[in-house]
Amino acid sequence: ESTLGAAAAQSGRYFGVAIAGNRLSDSTYATIAAREFNSVTAENEMKIDATEPQRGQFNFTAADRVYNWAVQNGKEVRGHTLAWHSQQPGWMQSLSGNALRQAMIDHINGVMSHYKGKIAQWDVVNEAFADGSSGARRDSNLQRTGNDWIEVAFRAARAADPSAKLCYNDYNVENWTWAKTQAMYAMVRDFKQRGVPIDCVGFQSHFNSGSPYNANFRTTLQNFAALGVDVAVTELDIQGASPSTYAAVVNDCLAVSRCLGVTVWGVRDSDSWRAEHTPLLFNNDGSKKPAYTAVLNAL
Numbered sequence: 001e002s003t004l005g006a007a008a009a010q011s012g013r014y015f016g017v018a019i020a021g022n023r024l025s026d027s028t029y030a031t032i033a034a035r036e037f038n039s040v041t042a043e044n045e046m047k048i049d050a051t052e053p054q055r056g057q058f059n060f061t062a063a064d065r066v067y068n069w070a071v072q073n074g075k076e077v078r079g080h081t082l083a084w085h086s087q088q089p090g091w092m093q094s095l096s097g098n099a100l101r102q103a104m105i106d107h108i109n110g111v112m113s114h115y116k117g118k119i120a121q122w123d124v125v126n127e128a129f130a131d132g133s134s135g136a137r138r139d140s141n142l143q144r145t146g147n148d149w150i151e152v153a154f155r156a157a158r159a160a161d162p163s164a165k166l167c168y169n170d171y172n173v174e175n176w177t178w179a180k181t182q183a184m185y186a187m188v189r190d191f192k193q194r195g196v197p198i199d200c201v202g203f204q205s206h207f208n209s210g211s212p213y214n215a216n217f218r219t220t221l222q223n224f225a226a227l228g229v230d231v232a233v234t235e236l237d238i239q240g241a242s243p244s245t246y247a248a249v250v251n252d253c254l255a256v257s258r259c260l261g262v263t264v265w266g267v268r269d270s271d272s273w274r275a276e277h278t279p280l281l282f283n284n285d286g287s288k289k290p291a292y293t294a295v296l297n298a299l
């Protein structure tokens with residue numbers, strides 16, 4: 001195959017990309033994105049601050065721009081993200097307790113209703129666990145509404161759009177030996193045992209010198225899949241873009257039948273939120289990097 005998306009499709013998977021809507025007017029960017037990928041995640045446009053800037057007043061202008069571009073170009077869409085401590089609008093940052101809990105539910109209903117039946121996977125909850133050795137939940141205004149906020153979010157999401165796969169998404173959960181990974185595993189196991197509606201786990205996979213790729217990522221993916229959820233690599237970027245590391249991540253996904261696909265977090269290095277890490281598959285001029293070839297050959 002000659003593109004990442006077509007190569008991934010040979011095994012029933014996708015190869016996706018994070019799209020920044022304001023870059024779609026850059027023809028180099030849009031040409032690569034349209035050609036290479038068959039799944040799209042909005043890099044920022046479906047986040048809480050973008051979609052509900054004032055309480056109860058939803059604005060899907062930027063989100064729909066990315067969504068419509070994706071659909072017009074034949075791609076499926078991952079929704080990102082509904083309940084998160086970060087990129088909250090000011091009104092939400094200042095809420096707490098029952099008011100915040102209700103606002104979270106209302107936000108899930110508002111956004112998922114707009115896209116009902118149109119989203120392959122939703123990242124319902126993002127980044128709820130703390131880094132480090134504690135295995136604890138991350139402190140946040142949402143966490144302080146009560147430990148059950150995550151399952152409440154998933155139940156609301158299932159009711160709002162029964163056709164979307166509902167994912168929990170996090171970073172620093174790729175290494176099986178890490179406490180954060182174990183804490184996420186225990187939560188998913190508990191949700192499956194109690195019938196909390198969760199369908200998938202997203203592994204962001206922002207690999208860098210502080211949290212490098214480890215070959216036990218495949219074990220992690222296998223162990224989560226064995227709980228009865230799908231898995232996905234949702235925001236892949238690798239500091240330095242080692243071709244062999246990119247190939248290893250792809251091979252880890254391909255080794256797990258419940259791995260749905262891989263999404264890279266941007267097109268060219270200059271599009272990356274960590275541009276100084278040159279972590280992506282395309283150079284700033286749009287040419288393919290060695291990591292691109294490694295990924296294509298691995299798929």
Ligand code: XIL
Pocket residue numbers: 043044126204235273
């Ligand atoms: C990042 C975007 O790439 C940046 O443009 C933005 O300024 C901050 O958020 N984990 C996530 C993503 O789930 O939403 C984040 O995206 C990167 C880390």
